[in-house]
Amino acid sequence: MEESRGQQAGGSILKNKKVLENYRLGKTIGKGSFSKVKIAEHILTGHEVAIKVLKRSKIEIMNMEEKVEREIRVAKMLVHPHIVRVYEVIETESEIYIVMEYLKFGELFEYISNKGSLEEDEARQYFQQIISGIEYCHKNMVVHRDLKPENLLLSSIGYLKIIDFGLSNVMREGQFLQTCCGSPNYVAPEIIAGNQYAGPEVDVWSCGVILYGLLCGRLPFYEPNLAMLYVNIKGGIYTLPKGISSGARDLIVRMLEVDPIKRITISDIRRHPWFQAHLPTCLAAPPPDMVELASKIDDEILQVVSMGFDRNQLVDSLSRLEQNEATVVYYLLVDNQFQESGGHI
Structure with missing residues (x-):
């Protein structure tokens, strides 16, 4: 046996x-x-x-x-x-x-738990990256619906990536979503209320909770009792510490607006003075779409990969967003170079 x-x-x-x-x-x-x-x-x-x-x-x-x-x-x-x-x-x-x-520096959640509240410049740096990634998702009609520090991994200190699209959905023009999903402490009040929602506004709410956590080292809505937690979220009941700057305070308040119609949009977040401060050039413009990104090919890495694979086929696969042995090698080399540079190439 x-x-x-x-x-x-x-x-x-x-x-x-x-x-x-x-x-x-x-x-x-x-x-x-x-x-x-x-x-x-x-x-x-x-x-x-x-x-x-x-x-x-x-x-x-x-x-x-x-x-x-x-x-x-x-x-x-x-x-x-x-x-x-x-x-x-x-x-x-x-x-x-x-x-x-493989992002070896672990979750942003662990980083915050170990370090506590972050200085505004560091918190803003992470927040700008989150907004850039989520703006790209929304541009491609994807809503994440489970944004939280556990789903933000660090590839290096100061550089993060969004993971786990298990609760995501594809938005369609003129249609609303109604699935109740997400993590209780980060979920938007309209989801708790069982209302229909367009999509982007619930990600904005979650980003507001994350920004609060980055700056305060704790969550705006935290109750051991789930029913009371939901009461606070639906009522927008939370407190802001005195040490937070007026700019960050204004942005958090506008993101944690209970009424989704009045809640700040991603476009308005981008224009907000607090967000604009120290904004890296690579994040200053709205994100390109998938076709634009796919067309940006690193010639040096392409030359290296072409030593073992057909160059023309590789370029064609990259342009079509196809996945095969050659594209895996290409993107592994691109990402490794990117991580070694600390996210600055």
């Missing part, structure tokens, strides 16, 4: 090894209800990646097929410096492997 189990395990390992032949799997760094995340090494480049392993059997039992399909579709279509990159998705009959950037 023991030998039989060993043979079964060995067969599974060989199968996974063949499926992930371009990667050397390492330790598990995270676990979910139907998935786990493992660190791995891309053998050809030697760079680290994170591989999210999803079990189809567990997905089916939990009736999460639609959620997983949407997460994969959205994650693959979004290409932005402040959104985690998905390099490729490998599917078998029993598993789905999502190969993505």
Whole structure:
């Protein structure tokens, strides 16, 4: 009996090894209800990646097929410096492997927990990046719906990326969303009330909660009792510490506006004086769309990758946002160079 189990395990390992032949799997760094995340090494480049392993059997039992399909579709279509990159998705009959950037500095949540409240300049630096990434999502008709510091990972100190699009959805012109989702402390009052919503306004609310947390080292809405928490959120009941500047105070108040019609928009956040202060040139303009970003090809890295792959095919794949062995190598080299420079190229 023991030998039989060993043979079964060995067969599974060989199968996974063949499926992930371009990667050397390492330790598990995270676990979910139907998935786990493992660190791995891309053998050809030697760079680290994170591989999210999803079990189809567990997905089916939990009736999460639609959620997983949407997460994969959205994650693959979004290409932005402040959104985690998905390099490729490998599917078998029993598993789905999502190969993505490995951001070794961990969650923004852990950073805030260890450091406490941030100085305004540092908080603004992170906030500007979040808004840039979310503006790009909205431009491409995607609403995140689960923004929180746990879903913001640091690729280096001072540089973050948005992750986890499991609760995201694609917006359609003239249609409203009504799914009640998100993390209780960050969810917008209209969602709690069960009202329909367009999409962007709920992400703005969550960004307001995050900005408050960055500046205050705690959340504006925090109650052990869930019912009381929701009462405070729906009533917009919170306090702002005296040490916060008038500019930051004004922006938070306008983002945590209970009435979604009166709530500040992403465009107005961009024009706000507090947001504009020390705004990096790379974030000053609204984000380009996916086609524009895909057309920006690094010639030096392209030349390196072309030593092992057909150059014309690679350029064509990049322009079409296709994923294959060559594009994985290209983007791994791009992202590694980006991270080594601290996010400044």
